[in-house]
Amino acid sequence: MSHSSESFPLPTPPSQSHLRGRLGQAGLRATRQRVVILESLLMLPGHPTAEQVHRRVVEQEPTVSLGTVYKALDSFVAAGLTRRVASAEGASRRYDADCSEHHHLFCTDTQEIIDYCDPQLDLLIREFFAARGLKNFQPHSFSLHVTGVKGKN
Numbered sequence: 001m002s003h004s005s006e007s008f009p010l011p012t013p014p015s016q017s018h019l020r021g022r023l024g025q026a027g028l029r030a031t032r033q034r035v036v037i038l039e040s041l042l043m044l045p046g047h048p049t050a051e052q053v054h055r056r057v058v059e060q061e062p063t064v065s066l067g068t069v070y071k072a073l074d075s076f077v078a079a080g081l082t083r084r085v086a087s088a089e090g091a092s093r094r095y096d097a098d099c100s101e102h103h104h105l106f107c108t109d110t111q112e113i114i115d116y117c118d119p120q121l122d123l124l125i126r127e128f129f130a131a132r133g134l135k136n137f138q139p140h141s142f143s144l145h146v147t148g149v150k151g152k153n
Contacts, residue, residue: 013039026079036061037072038081047085047094047113085113085145103144110150 019038020030028034040056041048054069073095076082085094094113101122105114121144129139 013043022081026076026081028075028079028081033057033061033064033068034072034075036064037069038076041073041076041082041095042097047096049094053095083143101141101143103146105150106145106147107150108147112150114150116144116146 016035019035019042023030023034023038036057037053040053044052044056050066050070050073053073054064054066057064057069073082073093077084077095081097083096085096096113096115101117103116103118103121105116106112107114125142125144
């Protein structure tokens with residue numbers, strides 16, 4: 001997800017019933033705060049930090065604390081609604097609402113996390129682990145985190 005000064009139409013916010021349904025399916029109570037936090041996470045571009053989610057949340061719910069946002073995001077991770085993504089050396093917690101299998105490229109210059117999908121790479125990794133075998137461990141999913149520098153266009 002690259003960010004530039006070009007303007008793009010903002011995504012349409014998901015309906016309250018959709019948000020409540022996602023929380024319910026994950027086994028979480030759909031409190032007003034959780035609904036607003038989930039909506040903010042889904043609407044923010046890229047892989048936002050809890051602080052970025054909090055800034056958006058307080059526009060709608062001024063009394064929600066940063067600690068509440070952290071707790072809600074951690075409960076979303078535990079329930080499988082979102083994933084935590086490491087930035088440089090794990091400097092800050094970033095969150096990814098896309099739970100499909102994909103990898104992350106982290107640019108140390110821009111601090112940008114870019115989603116990367118490659119079925120051929122996935123197959124290579126699966127074949128590698130199938131051939132090597134891990135004692136008493138069967139991998140079900142994986143996500144690479146590659147750190148580098150984005151090339152100039």
